[in-house]
Amino acid sequence: TSILILNGPNLNLLGKRQPHIYGSTTLKDIEDASKALALDKSVTLSFEQSNSEGELIDFIHKARNTQDGIILNAGAYTHTSIALMDAISSAEIPTIELHLSNVHAREEFRHTSYIAKVAVGVICGFGAYGYLMAIDAMLNHLQNHD
Ligand code: DQA
Numbered sequence: 001t002s003i004l005i006l007n008g009p010n011l012n013l014l015g016k017r018q019p020h021i022y023g024s025t026t027l028k029d030i031e032d033a034s035k036a037l038a039l040d041k042s043v044t045l046s047f048e049q050s051n052s053e054g055e056l057i058d059f060i061h062k063a064r065n066t067q068d069g070i071i072l073n074a075g076a077y078t079h080t081s082i083a084l085m086d087a088i089s090s091a092e093i094p095t096i097e098l099h100l101s102n103v104h105a106r107e108e109f110r111h112t113s114y115i116a117k118v119a120v121g122v123i124c125g126f127g128a129y130g131y132l133m134a135i136d137a138m139l140n141h142l143q144n145h146d
Contacts, residue, residue, distance in 0.1 A: 001042070003138055004067045005034065005131065006059055007049040008075035014100075022100050025128040037132050041139060053077055053084065060087040068142055070095040071134040078103075078113050085114040094141055096134045099124035 007027060010017060015026035031047045038045045046067070048059050056074065063070055070088070072095055077084055088095045095118065102125030103110040116122050120141055123130045 001069075001139065001142060002044040002046065002067050003069050003071060003135065004046045004048065004059065004063045005031075005071045005134075006056065006063075007047075007073050008056055008077050009051040009053075010075055011073060012049050012051065023127045030128050030131050033128070034131055034135060037135055041135070043135070043139060045135070053081055057083060057087040060084070060091050063093065064091045067093060069093055069138045071098055071131065071138060072096070072115060072119075073098045073100070074115055078115050079109055080114070082114055085118050088115065088118045094120045094138065094145070096120055096138055096141075097122040097124075098130055098134050100127050100130060101125065 011027060014022055015024055015029070027049060034045055050056050050059065056077065060070065070091065070093060074081065074084055078097065097113060097115040097119040104124070113122070121137065123134050123137065126133060
């Protein structure tokens with residue numbers, strides 16, 4: 001089983017960026033913790049991050065034939081990008097939408113998601129631990145829907 005963990009704009013600054021909202025854990029810390037979990041579960045993880053919408057779409061296109069699922073924290077593109085939504089629909093592999101923060105407890109403009117419309121499910125509000133939750137949720141989903 002292989003899963004792509006794809007992170008969008010500004011998430012490269014995780015750990016330094018608004019730590020009162022997003023925590024002090026870096027993306028590298030999250031990658032290390034995820035890979036440790038993956039060892040136990042015999043799953044191969046790929047990590048990618050981009051600040052550009054087009055590059056994120058390219059990563060989703062590549063995942064189409066190489067990955068079993070995608071865990072996507074699309075950052076602010078979540079709330080704006082029909083193009084990312086269409087890319088996920090075209091990928092024809094399950095996607096889980098992920099956010100560190102509880103977007104529903106924040107500004108109104110974070111309450112809408114184009115990604116959620118085409119995702120298997122959404123995990124938000126659990127900080128860095130959400131990535132581990134999402135890996136578990138994806139493995140469970142793949143087991144029950146293959
Ligand atoms: C985020 C939530 C988004 O609204 C925000 O634009 C981000 C991070 C999160 O992980 O909580 O960049 O996706």
